[in-house]
Amino acid sequence: MNNVSHKPISEVLQELDNKKNNLSTPDLVEKILARKEGILTATGAVRAVTGKYTGRSPKDKFIVKDSVSENKVEWGSVNQPISSDVFVRLYEKVIQHLKGKSEIFSFKGFAGADKNYRLPIQVVNEFAWHNLFASQLFIRPTEEELAEHKTEFTVLSAPTFKANPEVDGTNSEAFVIISFEHKIVLIGGTEYAGEIKKSIFSVMNYLLPQKDVLPMHCSANVGVEGDVSLFFGLSGTGKTTLSADPNRKLIGDDEHAWSNSGVFNIEGGCYAKCINLSEEKEPQIYNAIRFGTVLENVVLDETTRMPDYDDTSLTENTRAAYAIENIDNIILPSIAGHPRTIIFLTADAFGVLPPISKLTKEQAMYHFLSGYTSKLAGTERGVTSPQATFSTCFGSPFLPLPAATYAEMLGEKIDQFKVNVFLVNTGWTGGSYGEGERMDLSHTRAMVRAALEGELNKTETVKDPLFGLEIPVHCPGVPNKVLIPRKTWKDPNQYDEKAKQLATQFHENFKKFPNVSDEIAQAGPLYLRK
CATH class of the missing domain: 3.40.449.10 (Phosphoenolpyruvate Carboxykinase, domain 1)
Structure with a gap:
């Protein structure tokens, strides 16, 4: 028909x-x-509830x-x-x-x-x-x-x-x-x-x-010198938080494309998670929620109609949809040049990945295809301990074409424009979830800032013996001990056990990409590498 x-x-x-x-x-x-x-809230935003479906329905x-x-x-x-x-x-x-x-x-x-x-x-x-x-x-x-x-x-x-x-x-x-x-x-x-x-x-x-344009599930911003940065990461890794930098102009928070002319935003607004939102930690997002904004499944105080962003009784997936103009520090139109730095974000609940590491092009393609983060205990029925989650290209639910299409385009652009790529762990340190602590946001911001400003490009590094990642030994504003995950654990042997467990899962997941080049396949963890 x-x-x-x-x-x-x-x-x-x-x-x-x-x-x-x-x-x-x-x-x-x-x-x-x-x-x-819906109803009008004290912020001027409209609040609606979505009933049975509080998230996407992939099936x-x-x-x-x-x-x-x-x-x-x-x-x-x-x-x-x-x-x-x-x-x-x-x-x-x-x-x-x-x-x-x-x-x-x-x-x-x-x-x-x-x-x-x-x-x-x-x-x-x-x-x-x-x-x-x-x-x-x-x-x-x-x-x-x-x-x-x-x-x-x-x-x-x-x-x-x-x-x-x-x-x-x-x-x-x-x-x-x-x-x-x-x-x-x-x-x-x-x-x-x-x-x-x-x-x-x-x-x-x-x-x-x-x-010949690469679509990307990432946020993007640009510095005062026109240097563009991309932030890839699954939900809960800090993509929106870290890209909303008062010292850099936001291009967009979620969906972008990279053409031969540079990067552009696919959207005209932001769809920010609201769970545990506070003015202190995320002032740009907090203050963007005003008239015209749509709040989804956010619980309100019955008397004042003030949002309670800590209340998860409807869902943990509370959201705010607002026009990008609600953010003060933006670039309009949402177009900029070619990226100088790419950040891959992961919230590693095993607590074994370095807080920041420098990637080769092949490692970048490996981790792009892997798209790793963790599910936490209690976030889904039956999840009682941290579980590794892999989402190809940090956005597999939205990729109609073969994954290699996107990965090959990314690799070509990294080569062509000499892009620096870093893997940043915003998850746990000093132990797994439940034992260790969440990475200090101020430390993460300092590491990202150093990466974007080029300070880590010439810094001495050490190679992680299990994951093969190059870890900077110094970073302004971050204690040296924090940079080497094994040193933050009370029992190094327990660290080794958890790290080997995660490395094994990386290898198991990568079996679904049998046709990638040997250079990319060999860019994963050194542990159990064939």
Whole structure:
């Protein structure tokens, strides 16, 4: 079937005469309050709760397998295939569902700050608060750009439409389906707004490499001399915290792309985790939460309506979505030159990785493909001790193409632009989680600062005998003992045991990349290296 419902999506959307287009932030806030979708907080932000789904639902995400995608997508448990027939039937049901609503909301904008590579998108929402979320997270058009806007990809979000798996061919009531042929994302059955943001990121991860542009799940900032830095890391590693540096201008906090011209932000906003947020530790994020911001699943004081960022009774995955302009120290448009430094962040709950180490290009590609961090005891049902987590390229849920595509592009750019790469452990020191202590944030900031300012490029290093990483023996503002993890443990033999355990897991995980070069495969831990 070449055309969904035998009509272009633009014509179908025109028939939705209940559609409110690109409403202003005050208009959307009024709609949210009038429709009782959320409440106004003491900060001026709107708070909404997402019910059953408080995070992404990876088992309910699909890509339509057709002539366009069949030979490009790396199919498997992450990129689950679904047929065109299933997609078309669900699409028609979602359209009918939206037509039955008294009003729906549409946002037209862009993904990609560089006009040479940006994607014109339209997000159609059943909920006004989801539309406010979209207008905060994506790039908002000027009046002139809106008048000339020609949508190339559409998101249709209908949270109260619930699929019937036996009839509709899904895994549950929830679904996120991307069709690259029809250039549509269908979302239903889940109220978690993050699915909207991440579905477009997945689309960009598919489209940009075909234009010789590397999409990246990272934050980015730029120094006073124009030196650009990238921060890769999974949730909880400090990516947003460390990139929000008062001495450097923020390019963006989560999604970027690297072209032959430099780095640009894919988004127009930030989606910051709120758990344990404080003005003292993260002042830029704390003060960005004001009118226009969407707070997700944050518990409020019933009397004052002040957010309680320490309360996890709804979920640990509390979030704030706000326009990047809410951060004072930013660069606009969100475009800069080529990176000079790349930081890979990991929160190692085993407490054995160095707090900072310098990587060769091959080690950088190895750790990029590994994408290691830890799950902590108690964060998920059944997790009673730290567990190693590996997410390819620090973003495997959003990578439609084979992982080697992204890793090879990164390696080429590291070579071409002589980029320095560091692995930074923001996790535990002096013992594993429950015995040791979380790495001192002031020490981590000092190490990152030294890396960005080039102070560690000529510093004497020692090679870690188990992981093969080059560890600086001195760093301004950090005690020398802290830099060598084995020296921070009371019992060095226990350190060796834990380090060997983690090194073994690195090797086991890397078996899923049998086709990488020997240079990259040999860049992992020295322990048990073949």
